[in-house]
């Protein structure tokens with residue numbers, strides 16, 4: 369079956385997978401979605417014998433129809449190699465009452481590596497396939513982790529340049545250092561005086577600016593996106609849900625065909641949407657538990673059917689989830705609107721103009737695969753401490769949001785379905801929040817002393833990604849206003 373892609377806001381025009389990867393966002397401002405969901409036709413029992421890369425190929429080949437087997441396998445080999453500190457790529461470990469799927473063993477120690485170590489290869493292959501000779505300019509807004517993972521993926525990749533915007537003051541110290549020390553002549557990093565939503569809106573505006581696009585085209589540049597709106601990020605993420613299931617079959621926790629739950633710490637709705645696609649493909653998933661922090665716009669949405677971003681933006685210790693406009697939700701909205709671009713456009717217009725839209729009862733009824741939950745700052749810190757005291761396992765604050773939500777879910781539902789908590793970052797990335805959750809006295813120490821304390825506490829070796837930045841030079845110190853992002857990009861491209 370050949371899968372093609374159409375925009376959630378368009379006229380139904382279909383394009384190939386490689387064209388969708390190249391475009392990132394559709395010209396009409398919509399997101400690309402597959403025109404059908406392929407089914408997972410391999411017997412589930414067989415998955416237990418496969419390695420990560422084999423499952424990645426199995427899943428991705430179904431969606432990326434116009435890539436040849438050789439092309440796709442080459443991309444997978446280049447992505448999931450020794451940049452990861454374990455052959456397992458994404459270890460699934462039992463701690464306390466749930467399994468934790470650790471997606472943070474890649475180059476930048478956050479789950480964004482799962483997709484961003486392969487996206488540059490998918491993109492350069494897509495350019496070749498479509499005979500694109502323009503230089504590709506990746507524009508990215510980051511709530512902290514995408515930026516570094518995208519920079520690491522694209523640094524010195526021929527035929528590409530990458531510009532990253534992060535909310536100045538809205539990311540952790542380690543996250544910021546990881547970005548501003550990035551090497552590579554084709555990289556640019558700027559702090560924006562605003563929050564993540566401001567940065568994301570600024571980037572989307574540049575994407576949708578036809579005059580700017582034309583101007584850059586004349587200079588031999590074209591924009592693409594490394595944000596999770598790109599299907600080249602979404603598709604690789606589906607693979608690890610299938611992988612997690614295969615591990616539970618392998619170790620005998622479930623029999624092939626039994627259902628499992630996933631708990632996903634959610635921000636832009638990219639990670640959990642990939643889990644939903646896995647379920648639609650036929651993976652036996654019971655519930656997708658959508659875990660939010662204090663910015664609980666999704667929690668309210670799943671409970672009421674009202675998406676309302678008119679609220680205070682709260683800076684938390686899980687900054688990669690500090691988001692009020694979850695871009696990827698649009699793909700789910702499009703589905704519950706029976707794929708009506710008119711209805712979807714209407715909702716997105718209401719969101720842009722009034723900050724709120726309300727689904728119909730019939731549409732709300734289609735959201736039952738998702739169970740919302742949230743954990744506030746106190747519950748999050750409590751969860752880190754409790755897990756450490758009970759099991760010795762040290763979690764980062766994002767994973768802890770999911771873990772705390774799962775604890776509440778178990779209490780409320782007594783649902784005994786085996787659960788996989790999707791672990792999205794290494795505790796080293798958020799050493800201060802993690803250590804002060806364990807004992808507030810640690811707050812007196814500097815960042816680097818905390819890393820040493822974390823090493824002693826967690827008994828996990830200090831990852832490369834952290835050792836690298838300890839004495840690296842700051843190479844990017846650009847800070848700009850929301851209105852100056854375009855000028856910053858032009859300055860970087862020297863146009």
Ligand SMILES: *Cc1c(COP(=O)(O)O)cnc(C)c1O
Nearest residue numbers: 513635636637638639688766792
């Ligand atoms: C990006 C990120 C998230 C949120 O993922 P979405 O796909 O945006 O929902 C959660 N935790 C960490 C550590 C992240 O980097």
